[in-house]
Amino acid sequence: MTPLDLVEAAGSVLTRPDAVLSSSPVAAALLARQALEIRLREEWNAKEEPLSRTNMANQFHALCQLRNPSIAGMAYQTWVSLSGICHHHLYGRMPAFPEVRQLIESVERLVTLNWH
Amino acid sequence: MTVSEELLHRIYDRLMESAVAEDVADAVLAACDGEAALRAWGGGTPPVVPHANAPEPAGTAYSGVFLTSLTVSGFRGIGRASTLRFCPGPGLHVVTGPNGCGKSSFVEGLEVLFTGRSRRLEERPVEWKKGWRNLHQSEPCEIKAVLHREGATHATELSRRWEQAQERYGEASTFVQDYGQAKIDFAATGWDVAVRFYQPMLCAVDFEDVVGKPSELYKRFAGVLGLDEYRKVKELLGEVKKDLEATALQPEEALPSLLESLRASDHPNSARCLTALDTGKKPRDPAVVEEILASLAPADPIIDTLDALVKLDWPPLEKAETMAAELRASVKTVKDLQTSISQKALLVMRLLQNALELYEQEENQACPVCKSGQLDAQWHADAMARLEQLTCLSRDLSAAKEKLRRQAAEARSLIRPVPSCLQQKTDKVDTAQACAAWESWANAPLEDSPEGARNLADHFEEGVLNLEDAVRPVVNAAWDCLSELNAAWVSLAPQITSFCEYERAASKAASRCKLLRQAAKWFDDEIERVRSERFAPLAEEAQNTWEKLRYRSSVSLRELALGGKGTRRRVEVSLQVDGVKAGLGVLSQGEINAFALSMFLPRATRPESPFRFLVIDDPVQSMDSAKVDGLAQVLRDYARFRQVIVFTHDDRLSDALRRLGIRARIMRLDRNEGSVVTPHEVISPALTALKNARAIINDKSLGKDLQDRIIPGFYRMALEATFLDLAWGKLLKEGLTHTEIEAKLEQAKTLYGRAALAFFTDRSAGNKVRDRVTKRYGRVAADILDECNKGAHGSWNDAKNWIIDVESFIGKLQGERLFG
Secondary structure, eight states: OOHHHHHHHHHHHHTOOGGGGGGHHHHHHHHHHHHHHHHHHHHHHHTTOTTTTSOHHHHHHHHHHHSOHHHHHHHHHHHHHHHHHHSOOTTOOOOOHHHHHHHHHHHHHHHHSOOO | OOSOHHHHHHHHHHHHHHTOOHHHHHHHHHHHHOHHHHHHHHTTOOOOOOOOOOOOOTTGGGOSEEEEEEEEESBTTBOSOEEEEOOSSSEEEEEEOOTTSSHHHHHHHHHHHHHSOOHHHHTSOHHHHHTTBOSSOOSSEEEEEEEEETTOSSOEEEEEEEOTTOOSGGGSOEEEEETTSOEEEGGGGTHHHHHHHHOOEEOHHHHHHHHHOHHHHHHHHHHHTTOHHHHHHHHHHHHHHHHHHHHHHHHHHHHHHHHHHHHHOOOHHHHHHHHHHTTOOSSOOHHHHHHHHHHTSSOOHHHHHHHHHHTOOOOOHHHHHHHHHHHHHHHHHHHHHHHHSOHHHHHHHHHHHHHHHHHHHSSSEEOTTTSSSEEOHHHHHHHHHHHHHHHHHHHHHHHHHHHHHHHHHHHHHHOOOOOHHHHSOOSSOOOHHHHHHHHHHHSOOOOOSHHHHHHHHHHHHHHHHHHHHHHHHHHHHHHHHHHHHHHHHHHHHHHHHHHHHHHHHHHHHHHHHHHHHHHHHHHHHHHHHHHHHHHHHHHHHHHHHHHHHHTTOSEEEEEEEEEOOGGGOEEEEEEEETTEEEOGGGOOHHHHHHHHHHHHHHHHTOTTOSBOEEEEEOOOTTOOHHHHHHHHHHHHHHHTTSEEEEEESSSHHHHHHHHTTOOOEEEEEEEEGGGEEEEEEEOOHHHHHHHHHHHHHHOGGGOHHHHHHHHHHHHHHHHHHHHHHHHHHHHHHTTOOHHHHHHHHHHOOSHHHHHHHHHHSOTTOGGGHHHHHHHHHOHHHHHHHHHHHHHTTSOOTTGGGGHHHHHHHHHHHHHHHHHO
16 A cells, blocks of 8 residues: 555544544554655665664654655654554553544645655 | 521530520520520520421432433533443542543533532633533533432433523523422522532632632531531521620610700700719619609699690680670660669559459459459459569569679689789799789679679770780790790600610610620530531541552641631641641642542541532642552542542543552543544553454454554554553562652553563563563464564554454463462
8 A cells, every 4th residue: 555545544544433433543543654654665765775674763863864854854753643642651541533633634745745 | 496406405415514604505595596586585585495396408308419420512622412421329430531522521511510600611711701612512502410319219310401592601500300200490409508518529620729728628628517507506696696785885876965965955854864864984874764764754843834824724805805795785684674674563563463363352343442443354454464564574684683693603703813823933934914914803893783793894804905915925935935945855855765765775785795795605615616526537537538649748747727717717737848847838739639639538528418429620630650549549448438430631540540450430531523522431451452453353344454554553552551561560569669660661662672571670671572472472472472563564464363362462461460
């Protein structure tokens, strides 16, 4: 699936019927984060840069150095927020619906932008 | 009856024990009997031993209340109707959810339902107050609570509904309806009063209020001390005492004005009154005033003389003239008749009478006098006529004389001797001339003849004229003088009479007032004693609660005591920080919350409260984890006999409850677009994650690819939560504090780091995890760890098929937590 497919799927999952509402924000966040991660891998693969095997924090650090720092910063910020939702935390809370929707919108913008 | 039978007996026993004076005890008992009885006692009526007929307190039937559900729609952050359901009985309920999910809307809704107020809104600017309706769905706007009463076979519904036109939340009313019955006013249940005393909701604003205002804290405790009946008696004693004091002061207030009036008055009585009243002695002897009043009854001689002069009476001039004229006319009549009937006529009449007697003996005979005439029938007729004529004249004369005599006698009877008042000399009126004129008039002619009668007529007429000239001015002068004196007295007399009444009442009131003061003092002391006696267990419970909540806090609550007097009453809080005395200012925000809870719980859980539920809004915020554990234990203790409902924005309380094995029902609120607020039952985070994974598995619409991408994320979350639980338990056993444990758990961010912390209490031992899992739980479990970790960043083929294995692995891990 392309990053954009995953973003679209994340949006659909978020607005699913009430029956599975409580799982929807996390499910949507998981898909949105994967969209961003695939987009990042694609970015490295396009130039054959061997960075996709390092951990995500290092990849985003490299992105800041090698690509548009503003977009890279935004991408990293969005990824950190999504990761916060995708992991269990001590005293964790369920993400609020609007919060996840905003993050999906950010990912949608990021995956369609030229990162140079 | 001011008090209940129970309190009456208690007060009676206390009076007997105190060996208080009988009169004072009477006053207290009369106050217990009611206002009429106490006022009668104040007026001197002996007290009747009060008989208690206290009505059943309002709302007794509406006690033992638990919440079954709370539904809010169109209010604050909740649009479409959203219902929270509770188990109606003792137990703990936790409602969690992120900020803005509608938690406070439920709490505020409940507050508005029970109190008609939202203190949070009241403290905000006007713009806030306007925004109490939901933006997305303002209609229907309603709050509804279904309640269960202990022992009742049916539910009771409490509702408050706003019409579209209503702009303020205070405009609607709360109604109560038992199933199948008509709606009744909220006040009919007695809850409107009870909610003030035992307020079962602890809202956000309460936390600051309790600390910021010691008087506010007192108010909250005062209600539950059950001193309301005592307060009524105290107020009544004070009220009647005040009235009696005013009565006792009335003479002092009236005296200056009365003395001034007396000094300005010429009336002879005024001087006497002045001497008696202007003594400067306080209090005056009431007997003196009584005496004055009594002595004022006989009038002064001058007043008597003037009064007699004013009352002088003589015939009016017109009457005198008429009587004189009549006398004169009668004199003339007598004289005229006397002329008509001469002496000779009388002799002729006698002669005729004799001749007729002779004729009766022998008719038709010669006249024995002239011898020539004949006494025949003709003569007889002529003689009879002549005799008749002469007899009439004679009778008229006698009548005229008799009339004259009567008129003369009447005239003489009107002429009275000189009145004594004219003979007395006064400096007010000169009576000499009048006296002379009267003396002259009194000296009337006494002759009984027609001449005498004529003189009498002249004397009478002339005398009356003289009296008019000489006595009338005296009478007028006396009248003027008397009027002047009376005018002053007429205004003074009522003043003096009132003053004497005041004096009499004041004397009685002063003695009663003294007794009433003693009664009020005794009663005040009694209230203080009862207040302290009843406050002591509350203070002790608050201190115990604080001890559980403070957990390693350096602030200790040494003492809670009642201080101040009257309207300045307060709860004095004695704190110590490391043995040094400190004020409330030393409390951190978390400690403030804990302190507010310590003050709230003993009060809200009084056995007298009709409410068996407690609703606490976000007590966890700003509390550190140790205090949250303490809070969980405190809530558990109260939940054993109360329905405790806690709203909180984070999961620390839920976690603490789970860790400590405290049974609680946990709900989470989710807020979707359009203010749609939905509650969900919450289980442990690990089970929640597994439940979510199953929801994704069951959602066929997602398709396999998406399922494979989503499910590993939920598996991983379930494992992470389990590892954190496991790690917490192990680190706690190693003697770490909550803060230290939290720091370690926060640092372990990856799945393997958390697993390492759980197995080895060392997050850096991630490389040993796979071996440990393989050895203890098998290869499948180790693969699950790997796949979850990778899959969360991509996909895990047929992830759904691993659900049983994941659940099994997690179950085993939980077993390790419980059994080591």
